[in-house]
Amino acid sequence: EAGVAQSPRYKIIEKRQSVAFWCNPISGHATLYWYQQILGQGPKLLIQFQNNGVVDDSQLPKDRFSAERLKGVDSTLKIQPAKLEDSAVYLCASSSHTGSGNTIYFGEGSWLTVV
Amino acid sequence: GENVEQHPSTLSVQEGDSAVIKCTYSDSASNYFPWYKQELGKGPQLIIDIRSNVGEKKDQRIAVTLNKTAKHFSLHITETQPEDSAVYFCAASKGSNYQLIWGAGTKLIIKP
Numbered sequence: 001e002a003g004v005a006q007s008p009r010y011k012i013i014e015k016r017q018s019v020a021f022w023c024n025p026i027s028g029h030a031t032l033y034w035y036q037q038i039l040g041q042g043p044k045l046l047i048q049f050q051n052n053g054v055v056d057d058s059q060l061p062k063d064r065f066s067a068e069r070l071k072g073v074d075s076t077l078k079i080q081p082a083k084l085e086d087s088a089v090y091l092c093a094s095s096s097h098t099g100s101g102n103t104i105y106f107g108e109g110s111w112l113t114v115v
Numbered sequence: 116g117e118n119v120e121q122h123p124s125t126l127s128v129q130e131g132d133s134a135v136i137k138c139t140y141s142d143s144a145s146n147y148f149p150w151y152k153q154e155l156g157k158g159p160q161l162i163i164d165i166r167s168n169v170g171e172k173k174d175q176r177i178a179v180t181l182n183k184t185a186k187h188f189s190l191h192i193t194e195t196q197p198e199d200s201a202v203y204f205c206a207a208s209k210g211s212n213y214q215l216i217w218g219a220g221t222k223l224i225i226k227p
Contacts, residue, residue, distance in 0.1 A: 004158070042204050042217030043159065056214060091158050103149075104215070106158030 002026065004107035006092050012113045018080035021110040025073070025094030031055075033104065034067055034077050035091040043091055049075065082114045117142040119207050121218030129226050134195055136221045138205035139187040145207040148188045149215070150179060153202045162203075163190070192223075200225045 005024040013019050025032050030051050035043035046065065048055040052072040060067070064083070069075040079086055089109040095102045118141040128134045140148075146167040151159035165172045165179045165188065172179050176195075181188040192199055202222050206215040 040220070042206075042220055043215075044217075045214060048214070093158070103161050103164075106160065108156065108158050 004092055004094055004105055006090075006107035006110050008110060009108065010111045010113075012115060013082055015084055015114050016081040018078065019082060019112060020079075021077045021090050021092070021112075023075045023077070023092030023107060025075070025092070026105055029094035029096050029105075030072070031095045031097060031102075032069055032075050033091075033093040033095075034075070035093060035106075037089045037091055037109070039088070046077070046090075079112075082112075084114050087112055087114045117145060117207055117209070117216040119205060119216050119218045121205050121221055123221060124219065125222045125224070127224040127226060128195055130195055130197060132195055134190075134192045134199070134223055136190045136203055136205070136223070137187060138189070138207075138218050139185075140207040140216075141186065142207070142209060143183075143186060145209045145216075147208040148179070148181060149206050149208075150177075150190050151204045151206065153204065153220075155201075159204060195223075195225050197225050197227065199223060 007022050032049045034046045037043045046060045047057040047067045049069045052069050067077045089111050091109045093104045093106040095104045121138045149164035152162045153159040163174050163177050163179050165181050176193045178191040202220045204220050205218040208215050
């Protein structure tokens, strides 16, 4: 079974530029998550989708971050304009459905450096 | 809201010895407690989990214990091996929306 695929793996941009990350979840997984992981910290949930609907985006900085999952499969996370503090690993994850105790599978992450 | 504290932040043990990582949580309604292992350059991977109706769970060299009264849970790794070196995260969750609250992580170093 293929895992969660993410691209690009690494990106370096200047502040105020824009960047987009792509995620392809495990086939058949209805729930998709985007997490931000700053070096030395645990992952922080940015947004959670159930199919193509948003379940939780309370921690997404909506003035600069946006995410979509138009067809309920792939997802894109965009940052515009980027700030220095956005330097982090952006992890996409998926699970078969929403519910406490359901295993979340993570991709390898997209490493963003903002200079 | 829920808060998860994890200790220690770094743990160095001799190969073959045991390692214990501890987490405490604040919300007594939390009912699911997974542990994730994150190797350098990779995403976190679930290694073991426990639910609030169970006090202990084992999987080969890994075990997790839960004390609901004290609101803490621990990861135990026995007979540590070099491949156990990684960052370990605990997490807690409640309710149907499955929002994991993560600890800050423990860097486990296995000394040869």
